[in-house]
Amino acid sequence: MSSFSAFEIIGPPMVGPSSSHTAGACRIGWAARAILGEEPVKANVFLHGSFAATGVGHGTHEALTAGLLGWAPDDERLKSAPHIAEEQNFIIKFSEIDLGPQAHPNSARVQILGAKATSLLTAASIGGGSIRIIELDDFPVEISGRLETLLLWHRDTSGFLARVTAILGSMELNVASIRTSRKERGEEALTTIEIDETFPPEVVALLRRMPAISRLNILPILPGT
Amino acid sequence: MSSQFRTAVALLALCEENQTSIAELTIRAEVEAGNLPREEVMAKMLTYYQGMKASVFRGLEITERSRSGLSGGDSRRMMAHSQSAVVSVLGPVFERSIAYALAVLETNAAFGRIVATPTAGSAGICPACLLTWQEERQADDSQVSEALFTAAGVGKIIGYGACFSGAQGGCQAEIGSACAMAAAAICELDGGTPAQALNAAALALQNTLGLICDPIGGYVEAPCMMRNGLFGIHAFGAAAVSLSGIHSIVPFDEVVGALREVGHKMPRMYKETSEGGLATTPTGLRFKPERPKFATGIELPKKP
Numbered sequence: 001m002s003s004f005s006a007f008e009i010i011g012p013p014m015v016g017p018s019s020s021h022t023a024g025a026c027r028i029g030w031a032a033r034a035i036l037g038e039e040p041v042k043a044n045v046f047l048h049g050s051f052a053a054t055g056v057g058h059g060t061h062e063a064l065t066a067g068l069l070g071w072a073p074d075d076e077r078l079k080s081a082p083h084i085a086e087e088q089n090f091i092i093k094f095s096e097i098d099l100g101p102q103a104h105p106n107s108a109r110v111q112i113l114g115a116k117a118t119s120l121l122t123a124a125s126i127g128g129g130s131i132r133i134i135e136l137d138d139f140p141v142e143i144s145g146r147l148e149t150l151l152l153w154h155r156d157t158s159g160f161l162a163r164v165t166a167i168l169g170s171m172e173l174n175v176a177s178i179r180t181s182r183k184e185r186g187e188e189a190l191t192t193i194e195i196d197e198t199f200p201p202e203v204v205a206l207l208r209r210m211p212a213i214s215r216l217n218i219l220p221i222l223p224g225t
Numbered sequence: 226m227s228s229q230f231r232t233a234v235a236l237l238a239l240c241e242e243n244q245t246s247i248a249e250l251t252i253r254a255e256v257e258a259g260n261l262p263r264e265e266v267m268a269k270m271l272t273y274y275q276g277m278k279a280s281v282f283r284g285l286e287i288t289e290r291s292r293s294g295l296s297g298g299d300s301r302r303m304m305a306h307s308q309s310a311v312v313s314v315l316g317p318v319f320e321r322s323i324a325y326a327l328a329v330l331e332t333n334a335a336f337g338r339i340v341a342t343p344t345a346g347s348a349g350i351c352p353a354c355l356l357t358w359q360e361e362r363q364a365d366d367s368q369v370s371e372a373l374f375t376a377a378g379v380g381k382i383i384g385y386g387a388c389f390s391g392a393q394g395g396c397q398a399e400i401g402s403a404c405a406m407a408a409a410a411i412c413e414l415d416g417g418t419p420a421q422a423l424n425a426a427a428l429a430l431q432n433t434l435g436l437i438c439d440p441i442g443g444y445v446e447a448p449c450m451m452r453n454g455l456f457g458i459h460a461f462g463a464a465a466v467s468l469s470g471i472h473s474i475v476p477f478d479e480v481v482g483a484l485r486e487v488g489h490k491m492p493r494m495y496k497e498t499s500e501g502g503l504a505t506t507p508t509g510l511r512f513k514p515e516r517p518k519f520a521t522g523i524e525l526p527k528k529p
Contacts, residue, residue, distance in 0.1 A: 003229065006255045007269065009343050009380030009406070010351075010373050013276050016333030017445035019341035019348075020390050020497075050392040053498045056514045057293065057443025059336065079336045105392040105496065127390030127398070128343045196260060 005146065005225075012129045012224030014073040020106050021051065021058030024125025026078070027222050028108050029067020031133060031145055032121055037217040038114035040090060043068050046097035049105035051125070064108065065092055072223035073129065109135075117215070129224070139181045139190040145222035147176055147194040152207070153215040156182040156189040160212055164191070167206045173197055188214075228253040231385040233423045233477040236378060240419040247409065247419045248371050251378035267371070273340050274370035277329070277352035280339040284328025291334040293512060295446040300328035303454070318361060319458055326353035326453040334446050342373075343380050343389045346396075346438075346445045347403035349453030351376055354407040354460050358414055368414075375413045376406035379426045379477075386481035387488060391438035391497040394488030400452045401433030401484060405477075407460035412467050425467035427477040429460050434480075434487050437495035439502025442512035448503055 014023035033040055045064055047055055055061060059078065066081035067073075069090070077084070085092055099107055104124035111120045122135035133143040136151070143149050154160060161180060168175060174196045182189035199218055207216055228243075228250055230236040240250050256263045285304055290297035306312065307320030326349030333339045333348060342351045351373070359369045380389075383402045388394045408429035409422040417425065433456070441447045467473075473480070494501035503509050 003258060004381045004384045005259060006251055006266075006374055006377035006381070007273075009377040009384065010270065010273055011340055011342075013273065013338060013340045014345065015336050016339055016345050017336070019343075019345040020392060022345065023341060050497045053500070054440065054443030057440065057499070058445065074338055076336070076338060105493075106390065125390075127388055127393065128384075129341050129345075 007225070008128060008130050008146075012073055014129060014224060015076055015078045016059075018058040019129040020125045020127055021055060021060045022063040022078070023073035023129035023224070024106065024131050025051070025060045025063040025108065026067040026071070026073040027129065027131050027145065027224075028110065028123045028125065029064040030070065030072070030223060031067070031123065031131070031219060032110040032112045032119060033068050033070050034219050035121060035136065035151065035217060036112045036114050036117055036119045038116055040068065040112050040114050042090070042113040043092045044111040045092060045094045046109040047094060048097050048099040048103055048107040048109070051106050051108055052096040061094055064110075068092060068112070074224055131222070136190060138183075141181070141190065141192050142179060143192055143194075143219065145219060146225050147196065148198050148221055149219040150193040150195070150199055151217045151219060152191040152193070152213055154189055154191065154210075154213045156186050157212050161191070163210065164193070164207065167203060168193070168195070171200060171203050173199070173203070228257055230254065231382065233382055236382065237419055237423060246375065246413055247378045247422055248374040248413060251374040251381070255374075267367075270373050271367055271370040274355070274366060274373055276338065276340045277342070278356060280332045280337065280348070281325045281328045281352055281356060283337055284330070284332040285324065287328075287331045287335060291331075291444075291446060293442055293444045293446060293514075295441060295444055295512060296331060296334055296450055299450065300324045300331050303327055315458075318357060319461070322353050322357040322457050322461070323454040325356055326350055326457045327450055329353070330446070330450040330453050334444070334450075342376070343402050343406065344391070344399045346391060346449045347399040347453065349450075350400070350403035350457045350460060351407045351410065353453070353457040354411055358411055362414075372410040372414045375422060376410040379406045379409040379423070382477065383430075383481055383484070386478065387485035393496065394484065395436060395491045395496050396438040396452065397433045397436040397484060398488055399438070400436060400456050401430050404429040404433055404456050404460045404463065407457065408463035408467070411461060411464040415464065415468060417464070417468050421467045423477045424473050425464045427473035427475065427480045428466055429463035430477070430484060431473065431475060431480045432459065432463070434483055437491065437502050438497040439495060439504045440497065440499055441504050441509040442514055443499045443504075444512070
């Protein structure tokens with residue numbers, strides 16, 4: 001498992017009442033919006049386990065909505081998030097889901113829709129406000145949001161990773177983690193790359209020229225990290 | 226040389242090798258692993274400590290009841306008692322410490338800004354202990370905020386060996402962790418060695434084992450608030466016992482192992498589901514909110 005920062009133990013600064021059910025939930029919403037990469041118009045949120053059972057008392061719905069609006073966990077407007085979303089005609093629907101006994105008790109699946117793209121992610125709020133995204137568009141992933149994460153939706157072709165890492169290496173970027181999963185050989189794949197720095201625009205421009213890449217996005221470091 | 230550690234044994238070895246405190250070792254580990262230079266790491270923790278204090282002072286001003294009606298005004302009540310002629314044998318200092326911890330949780334319940342330490346539901350213990358210590362010892366913010374790295378070091382060990390979330394490990398994972406962190410911080414601030422600080426953490430944590438997470442109505446108010454108020458005193462006690470030279474029979478790493486085991490075996494009804502314990506007593510049930518009016522008929526998109 002990945003390492004802890006002192007600021008995951010002390011922190012984040014946040015609006016109450018629960019680090020897992022409020023701050024973590026807010027970050028899950030925030031990550032979903034960032035991954036979509038455009039103005040969202042609609043979201044369907046599915047709550048599992050303790051999120052579904054005690055979400056009301058913990059402000060989980062308000063927090064997820066605040067995150068989907070792009071607000072940080074310490075934004076004191078949190079309580080008013082559902083009202084603001086409604087004002088913006090951003091339709092957010094909540095329902096319950098059973099993700100099975102193996103799923104973390106504080107899990108949510110979020111489908112978020114923009115004018116152009118749609119994203120579907122499953123994330124767990126693992127305690128103290130930290131989250132892990134474990135599934136994205138049906139690909140297994142492991143994203144903590146503690147580092148900047150590059151997301152590449154691409155075709156599974158030979159030499160793909162070598163080309164990508166060569167581009168990163170040419171800019172002397174230090175890769176902290178890299179993970180690829182694919183559906184079938186030669187079919188759709190998703191690669192996630194965490195680096196210690198921020199991705200310079202030149203790298204993004206070079207990557208965009210790769211024909212195998214159908215979509216590219218950067219998930220910034222989660223707010224309050 | 227690496228300053229990274231995942232266990233108390235490893236942390237202690239590094240502290241002894243480098244002749245440093247737990248706080249200093251944890252700072253070095255943070256600087257090594259992260260992107261922030263030392264000054265910024267220190268400044269960030271100072272901001273966090275000041276944020277904690279702000280959440281205490283804000284809570285002490287709260288007079289109205291919370292949305293659920295479960296809390297509100299208790300920290301003021303406790304504070305007033307600590308300053309009155311009828312103060313208990315606990316004395317004004319510890320009575321005030323209880324008030325501080327309650328204040329953070331009142332701020333939290335009022336959707337105010339707090340610093341999760343390690344979680345929001347247990348965010349009162351470290352600020353209460355450290356602020357009380359600061360006032361008694363007349364220390365400045367930077368000295369006290371440095372002790373938050375002692376707390377963080379201990380917290381990291383719990384994070385690796387067990388967990389912090391009430392949903393996964395029960396209240397022992399939240400309040401127990403906060404107690405262990407505060408006890409170690411206070412112990413080190415009062416001149417305890419790294420071994421004594423970890424011993425204080427072991428003593429604090431082992432006496433919270435089995436604590437269930439049974440929030441009434443699912444709100445982070447009762448019993449959460451009083452758990453913070455009263456367990457802050459427990460953390461001070463553990464630090465004092467350790468400084469006296471008394472050893473915990475079971476070392477910290479093994480207590481963390483026990484925390485994980487108990488958390489794992491604890492029934493789901495006692496892990497932040499509000500399906501047992503105080504939450505389902507006749508009185509507790511009166512505060513149960515209506516299940517949200519969830520939209521129905523939403524289908525997940527078919528797998529492509």
